[in-house]
Amino acid sequence: MTFHFKTPFVRKLYMKRLALIRSKKQHALLILFFLFTLSSSLVEVRAESKPNVIVIYADDLGYGDLACFGHPTIKTPHLDQMAAEGMKFTQFYSAAPVCTPSRAALLTGRYPIRSGMCSDKRRVLFPNSGGGIPASEVTLAEALKDAGYQTACVGKWHLGHLPQFLPTNNGFDSYYGIPYSNDMDRVADRKMGRNIFLDPKVKYWDVPLMRDTEVIERPADQTTITKRYTEEAIKFIKQNQKQPFYLYLAHSMPHVPLFRSKKFVDKSRRGLFGDVIEEIDWSVGQILQELKSQGLDQNTIVWFSSDNGPWLIFNQQGGSAGLLKDGKGSTWEGGMREPTLAWWPGHIPSGTVSQELGSTMDIFTTSIKLAGGKVPQDRVVDGVDLTPVLMNTGKGPREEMVYYRGTKLMAIRKGPWKAHFITKPAYGREPFKEHDPPVLYHLEHDPSEKYDISKDHPDVIKELKAAAEKHQKTVKPVPSQLEIPLTKKS
Amino acid sequence: MTFHFKTPFVRKLYMKRLALIRSKKQHALLILFFLFTLSSSLVEVRAESKPNVIVIYADDLGYGDLACFGHPTIKTPHLDQMAAEGMKFTQFYSAAPVCTPSRAALLTGRYPIRSGMCSDKRRVLFPNSGGGIPASEVTLAEALKDAGYQTACVGKWHLGHLPQFLPTNNGFDSYYGIPYSNDMDRVADRKMGRNIFLDPKVKYWDVPLMRDTEVIERPADQTTITKRYTEEAIKFIKQNQKQPFYLYLAHSMPHVPLFRSKKFVDKSRRGLFGDVIEEIDWSVGQILQELKSQGLDQNTIVWFSSDNGPWLIFNQQGGSAGLLKDGKGSTWEGGMREPTLAWWPGHIPSGTVSQELGSTMDIFTTSIKLAGGKVPQDRVVDGVDLTPVLMNTGKGPREEMVYYRGTKLMAIRKGPWKAHFITKPAYGREPFKEHDPPVLYHLEHDPSEKYDISKDHPDVIKELKAAAEKHQKTVKPVPSQLEIPLTKKS
Incomplete structure (x- = not known):
């Protein structure tokens, strides 16, 4: 007779009860024990799943x-x-x-x-x-x-x-x-x-x-x-x-x-x-x-x-x-x-x-x-x-992460590589700056995004551009919820 | 009879041996045990200190x-x-x-x-x-x-x-x-x-x-x-x-x-x-x-x-x-x-x-x-x-840390405060820049040294200047070992 228990707690209870039964050999207890095991298992199924x-x-x-x-x-x-x-x-x-x-x-x-x-x-x-x-x-x-x-x-x-x-x-x-x-x-x-x-x-x-x-x-x-x-x-x-x-x-x-x-x-x-x-x-x-x-x-x-x-x-x-x-x-x-x-x-x-x-x-x-x-x-x-x-x-x-600012796809990460197509500091009046080729970083070697290595990796840039295009094809235009003003009707 | 043991390991050994002795009650073993305890304790004293x-x-x-x-x-x-x-x-x-x-x-x-x-x-x-x-x-x-x-x-x-x-x-x-x-x-x-x-x-x-x-x-x-x-x-x-x-x-x-x-x-x-x-x-x-x-x-x-x-x-x-x-x-x-x-x-x-x-x-x-x-x-x-x-x-x-670059006292930290009297990037040709009042940071609020708050804390600056002066009074001039050239004699 083998049981498979999901948690140490249930297993412990089971072993304790089994020991009790073995020593006393009482049929009533045995039945109660099986009922308990059954209900425990059911609770476990709900819990586990x-x-x-x-x-x-x-x-x-x-x-x-x-x-x-x-x-x-x-x-x-x-x-x-x-x-x-x-x-x-x-x-x-x-x-x-x-x-x-x-x-x-x-x-x-x-x-x-x-x-x-x-x-x-x-x-x-x-x-x-x-x-x-x-x-x-x-x-x-x-x-x-x-x-x-x-x-x-x-x-x-x-x-x-x-x-x-x-x-x-x-x-x-x-x-x-x-x-x-x-x-x-x-x-x-x-x-x-x-x-x-x-x-x-x-x-x-x-x-x-x-x-x-x-x-x-x-x-x-x-x-x-x-x-x-x-x-x-x-x-x-x-x-x-x-x-x-x-x-x-x-x-x-x-x-x-x-x-x-x-x-x-x-x-x-x-x-x-x-x-x-x-x-x-x-x-x-x-x-x-x-x-x-x-x-x-x-x-x-x-x-x-x-x-x-x-x-x-x-x-x-x-x-x-x-x-x-x-x-x-x-x-x-x-x-x-x-x-x-x-x-x-x-x-x-x-x-x-x-x-x-x-x-x-x-x-x-x-x-x-x-x-x-x-x-x-x-x-x-x-x-x-x-x-x-x-x-x-x-x-x-x-495998990928796409970086949006508003509705603008600014950058994409694929594996360790990140290509910035557009950059802009978080705040301030500095305008959006487009990059072609994009600025490229190896984020796992260079998490602080300090060393642009776009010149050394034209193939990676090609791959990241393709990934961005593929993503954009899945995006369907929807109205912006953030531009709806509060009116008496709303 | 009580013993004080320094490590769980020695305590465990002691208890094991005690149990052995109690069950067998052999005098020879008892003597050996005491000798062992004594030597363990001596080793422990050396080790602990x-x-x-x-x-x-x-x-x-x-x-x-x-x-x-x-x-x-x-x-x-x-x-x-x-x-x-x-x-x-x-x-x-x-x-x-x-x-x-x-x-x-x-x-x-x-x-x-x-x-x-x-x-x-x-x-x-x-x-x-x-x-x-x-x-x-x-x-x-x-x-x-x-x-x-x-x-x-x-x-x-x-x-x-x-x-x-x-x-x-x-x-x-x-x-x-x-x-x-x-x-x-x-x-x-x-x-x-x-x-x-x-x-x-x-x-x-x-x-x-x-x-x-x-x-x-x-x-x-x-x-x-x-x-x-x-x-x-x-x-x-x-x-x-x-x-x-x-x-x-x-x-x-x-x-x-x-x-x-x-x-x-x-x-x-x-x-x-x-x-x-x-x-x-x-x-x-x-x-x-x-x-x-x-x-x-x-x-x-x-x-x-x-x-x-x-x-x-x-x-x-x-x-x-x-x-x-x-x-x-x-x-x-x-x-x-x-x-x-x-x-x-x-x-x-x-x-x-x-x-x-x-x-x-x-x-x-x-x-x-x-x-x-x-x-x-x-x-x-x-x-x-x-x-x-x-x-x-x-x-x-x-309470303090003094920051030297070569023989120059550049900055001092006292508690959370750091005053830079002189700054210079790690490398490059940018000259040493002296600051009076010094640039002041609260390092515990601002570990990245971004926000100079010297204007708000003249008293802190006074205290840090005094600390730097006090430190400098303890420094006696000695010849630099790093300027001695390698010669046939050396």
Whole structure:
């Protein structure tokens, strides 16, 4: 008689019970034991085939802002521990260098050019925008809902603040958070421009805090917002111990203006920005601890990433892209490569560093595959299934990454090579600069994009140009959601 | 009857033997057991009070070149493991941005200005130099020799290649390595200048490999040099299981020209430079494994650091300072802040990240203190005892760091503040630029030295100026060893 057990816990129970039976040889116990084994196995099947999915998404966190990615004065013991128990990705990308399109890609598994969630006029949605994520898009929440998941969105949304665009109309059973960036709806003197974010005396924000479709606090008290998001997330986990769930926890921090709760004031040597990261780190620790306490750790895959690079124009209140070039807003690596971790004890080998390519769009496809759900077949999905990378069973399936700024295809990466067809610094008035031949970097030899080697590799350039053209043939024009104004009708 | 045992191993042996005696109650065994316990305790006393010291020193390794310091495509699993089992220092400095003075400081615990091991004319020693480390200096090897240690130097020396300056005349019982940098003594066409290092076809080097004071191979086969250093180091450890030892393992790599053994060719995604680092990582793994196999791990403190930052002028064959500014040769952070690890299982708390200030000069003082030796009292020693940091028992004792370029005091750090009195890029013809007021950075908020805040902090500037003046009063003029030419007499 042999059984195959999925977890050490079940195996242990089984062995204990078997020993009990062998010693007492009681038939009644034997029957009870088999019934238990059967039910355990069934629970295991559900659990094994439908892991819980948690995506923790930071806002404007730089590639170099975590201790495990090399920051010298920000302490992130819980994220470091998450890396030590899971997988650290060193070449993992968001699909856009700014907020709205990046989040659209995370939730749809598609480049934002396909959903219309990008624009060359307005880079993100604003409180005076009338657009949002189209109903025709299949969000990860909708796909996992179809696969029997409970779903919750906690934190920043930024995919449309009108009712039809809110999380609860896009597959999430519940929502608690702010509908757009934490610097929007500023009511004080706008003459100061962006410097207003840096003045602690100016009460400028008027961001609403929402539950589902209702505003419950305005302005949202941002000093406690990371803490409150964490409490909401933990409440949701507690409520869903016995059914598969998907939690999307999108912190509003460390987007300027920066806020942290009292406990974290002056905690970090890195100053205010460090305090904010250290509170997010605390939050991650709380989530992982809760999963362990509930015995859900072996049945929950947790992702940690960020929507785009650091907002460098805010100097010491912005983060650091580490050794990468430029930051938020840019298609240089610092704008789109994110400090990413995946954690799933017993499944993802602990303490692994993966140099395979990955994208936040892959979280979409991988999660649906793990849940036994359906990846939409009637449209192009750009996300690939990273399971072979996570389980260390095979080669990474992602071979390319396309870098868009608005609707412009600026650059493409294929293998280690990156060709920039157009460049422009993240901010400022410097015009778009076209390159033919494109500027070429070997990103694995030269992650800081310092040494243009286009002259030495005409064949590589040919290949990358062909790849960009092939990609562009798959893109069908759709109206931009970011250019729709807010009207009385909307 | 109670005993106090220093290590789990001895405790375990004791319990086993006690059980044996109790069951058999044999008097002869009991006597033998007590004799054994007594001898074990004596060995323990020696061991506990005199830990072995190993210093692994890389050449031109950048702050950002290890995976645990954030490099995306260099795999360093053994160094990562060393960090996970020990302490990672994020604010640890060499005392000079180039080789010879940096090594002089490591071995004497003193700024090189005090020993004359620096110059404004020649930044390091060359094969045509006649100087070297003065006999009046007390090296760490000499201090530990006095404390009863066996001592060995394996690797690059660069503190004088004439007999009187060699390791075996400076406290080391043995020496195996190259006497200066691996790019020196080039015999091929010098018209190419430094580009010669990058041409794999040019056979340009003529570096001697020495054992003690004899040349045993010329030119040294550098392809196997990291491997051979490692074998020598392990042989020395094997020979010294029963007496305290000090091993100084100074790799010649990743200084250009880069070499690695066959096993590491094309191993790294980072290319040749990555291959070289991955071989050093392998070497570190071999050393730590040997210590564990010999049961010496709990009795050996191992340091890993580098002499200065990455040699950026060599592009992809140079390393990366991560988020730090500039590299080798510069008194910007990238030139002198080093990726540093300390490992001592059972003593240094595992998985610790220390943000305390430290310097390679402190390895001198800390090692002597741990060995129960004597720190020289008849001269200024700049190294401090980092034991409270290592054991996590107290505040870091280092408050300042002075940045010299040759004999010029360029900058000073006190707490988180750094004032640059003079700046100059690492290489090139740009002149020295004096600053009054100095350029001021808050290094813990702004590790990349981007935001000069001198205008906001006149008091800090006053304090840092006073600290620099106070330091300078302790410096007595000595002749430069680096300006002494090689003559027939020398």
